Each structure stands twice: as C-alpha cells, then as structure tokens.
Amino acid sequence: MLDTIWIPVVVVGVMGLIFGLGLSYASKKFEVAVDERVSKVREILPGANCAACGQTGCDAFAEAVVAGNSPVNGCPVGGADVAGKIAEIMGVETSDVEEKVARVLCGGTNDTCRKKFDYEGVQDCLAAANLFGGPQACNYGCVGLGNCARACPFDAIVIENGLARVIDSKCTGCGKCVAACPKKIIEMVPASLEYTVCCSSTDKGNIVRKNCDVGCIGCGRCVRACPVGAIELKDNLAKINPELCNNCGECAKVCPTKTIQIFLCRKLNQAAV
Amino acid sequence: MREIIVIIMGAVLVENFVLVRFLGICPFLGVSKKLNTAIGMSGAVIFVMTLASAFTWLVYEYLLAPFGLEYLQIIVFILVIAALVQLVETVLKKLVPSLYKALGIYLPLITTNCAVLGVALLNVERQYNFLSSVLFSFGAGLGFTLALILFAGVRERIEMSDIPESLKGLPITLIAASLVSVAFFGFQGLFQ
Secondary structure (H helix, E strand, O other): HHHHHHHHHHHHHHHHHHHHHHHHHHHHHHOOOOOHHHHHHHHHHHOOOOOOOOOOOOHHHHHHHHHHHHHHOOOOHHHHHHHHHHHHHHOOHHHOOOOOEEEEOOOOOOEOEOOOOOOOOOOOOOHOOOOOOEOOOOOOOOOOHHHHHOOOOOOOEEEEEEEEEEEOOOOOOHHHHHHHHHOOOOOOOOOOOOOEEEOOOOOOHHHHHEEEEOOOOOOOHHHOOOOOOEEEEEOEEEOOOOOOOOOOOHHHOOOOOOOOOOOHHHHHHHHHH | OOOHHHHHHHHHOOOOOOOOOOHHHHHHHOOOOHHHHHHHHHHHHHHHHHHHHHHHHHHHHHHHHHHHHHHHHHHEEEEEHHHHHHHHHHHHHHHHHHHHHOOOOHHHHHHOOHHHHHHHHHHOOOOOOOHHHHHHHHHHHHHHHHHHHHHHHHHHHHHHHHHHHHHHHHHHHHHHHHHHHHHHOOOOOOOO
16 A cells, blocks of 8 residues: 555655756756856846847847847836946946937928828738739838838827828837838838938939938939938938038028928927827 | 658648647647748747657656556656757757747747647557657648648738628638638648
C-alpha cells in the first residue's frame, strides 16, 4: 500500500530535482552577459509592452536604447519623467534628443484635389489604393480613408475633408502611421521644423496643376528664396532639409500655388486644436 | 520507406493536430493573424514537438514502464516538456542567438501547448517505437505549420472583407476555422 504512494513520489521528486539542478547548471554555464544598463532601463519603463515606441515591446526598446538605435525619450507612454531617468542612465541630456512628429506630405482635400472616380468599396486606404492607385486624380495623394488614424495609438490623426491631418500636440512620434500609410506620404520630421512641403508628387508641374490646386509644381522659387539653402528640388518636388532650415518662412511667401504648399503645418495645427 | 511516408503524411493531413484533432487551438487562433508570426510559431512547434517526443518516449520506456507507473505519464510528460523547453531556450540564447531571436516569445509559450503533450501521449497510446514516434511528432509539427500558414492566409483576407458587425473578430475567425477543418476531413481514408 505504502509502495504505491512513495514510489511515484520519489520518482517524480527525483526527476524534478534532477531537472532543477540541470537547469540551474545550464543557466550558469550558458549565461549570456547582458549590459546592465538594459535591465536598468527596462525597470524604469512602464512595462505595458504597447509597442508604441516602434519596437516589439519594452524589452526590445530597452535594448534598442542602450544600443543607440532608439532615442531615450522614445517611450511615449512614460513621457518626460521616464525619458529623464533613462537619460540619466545613458549619461545624456534629454534635450540632446530631438522630438519628432509625423507630417502628412499631402495637401489635397476633397476640394483641392480632383477625383478619378467615386470609390465605394471597403473603407480602407490599402484597398482603395490598390484600385487604380486610389480615387484621387493624383497618384501621390492622401486616400483619406484613415488607415493612419486607426493605427495611431494616441488619436493624434484626424481625417478632415478627405485628408489626414496630424495634431502635433498629441503626436508622440511613434511612427506607426508611417508604416500604416499605403501611399508612404507620412514622414517623421523634427518637431521644431515649422515649414513643410505638403506634397509628395514627383509628376511634372503641368500634370500636378491638372490634378490638384495645392500640389508642388517644382518651379523652384522657394529654392531661390531660401537664404540658407535648405531647400532642394528633386524630381519636380521641393524638399526642406530640417537640419539647415531656420524657419524664416521666405519659402512660404513665394510659393505660387496659392494655397501655399510650404506652410506652417505645426502652427496651423495648433491653431485648429 | 512506405511506412515513414504514411506516418508523416498521416500526421500532416489525415490527423492534422489542429484541424482534425482540435489540439493547440489557442496558438492557432492567437498567432495566425500575420504570416510572419505564424511562421515563427510553427518553427518553434516543430522543433519542440520533435525533441519533446523523443525525450518523453525515452522517459516512458525506461522509467515509467519498468516501475509500472504508466498512470503518471501526464504529469511526468508535462515536467519533461517544461524542463526541456527551458533548457533549449537557455542553450539557444547562448549558442544560436539568431534562432533564439527568430523563435522569440513563442518558444516558452509552447511549454503549455496541448498539442505537444498530445503528441507525446499519442506516441505511447499507439506503442510506436522510437523512430516512429519522432517521425510522427515531426509530421504533427508540419501539420501544425500547414494549418497555421493556410489559416494566416485566410485571416488576412478576412481582415479586408466586409463582415457583419455581430460576426467581427473571433466569431468569423472560428467559422472560417471550422470550414478549413471540414476541408481537412476530406483527407480521411487517404491511407488504408
């Protein structure tokens, strides 16, 4: 009678003991040296694994920060508090790291951009974009069905009159919208940059004019107007180099496509909020 | 040779663990949302299933059977599988970091996957020899992979479809899963 009890107890107990010893030996023997800063950073993080930073989770973010692939203030959930602590561990100032915001590089609303056809399918940018490049006459234009708005964890994107708009004050710079946009017309720029060429079209000027009232026609007047040489014209599209731009606004003054393609995205947004 | 093919193809098609035996439904629904996570999970399952069934077979044959402790098989198998997965994870992390990264979170998750335990128990029930049980488990892992990848494709299409409000999310996924499962029942009687 007792045998039926103690034999299984001993067998399972001994197996457990052997496995336990084996595992603890293995964990010592195969120990992987981890940068202690990684575990320190990981402890400070909120631990929600929300992936809003663009990494797969808090562990991955901690590793990326220590490896220098992510900014110390890359955790939008933790905010300035967490960023400060991480900066302390990494030995940098938080102000060294530039904040980024998303910008939609298109200005074509339902009023300013012509339509190829009326789209009545699945309300999804990718689906619409796969159909002859989307309902917009311009193949580089915002489809306006809100894939980016749905991808945004912080409700920082709104669709207004068929055009996605980023609310700067809510944008944390996680970059999820950039990945969600099938037209690839959302870009991360430094938050200090006040002027943005809100167009992605590399079509020739006359075609842009035909399709859209506010498209960049590549005239190059902004390039000549810029006192610091921060604007470059490439493939019929002006592009501001954020490292050189001093936010003087000369470009916006000379832009001939009346609705001002180079405009104060940030200030307009803040005024609207 | 014929026997080997029968065992593997049987495990993949006729007795597909997910779609015919309904084991491992949790990871099946959990990670089939995207193709690349499905592939990562499947790789981990094939790996662990094959290894675990080899070990559980040895434990059963040389420890449980001689002592007349067959009734302990479930608890002992769980112990063996959990310890083994932990060991594999530690070793992989050190020796093959790239594979460790690729398998990622899925490796520890499989510890509690009923398909892994199920294949170990089936090996015993059918009195397979060592080679057959390893082959059978490998086939079962392949079957899991097939089911997961097929279904990941189905789900990616579901995402894009216009679905009635009340069926959105899991309900339509379960309906789709049952349809795929019915399709797999067509393989019954493939081998005599």
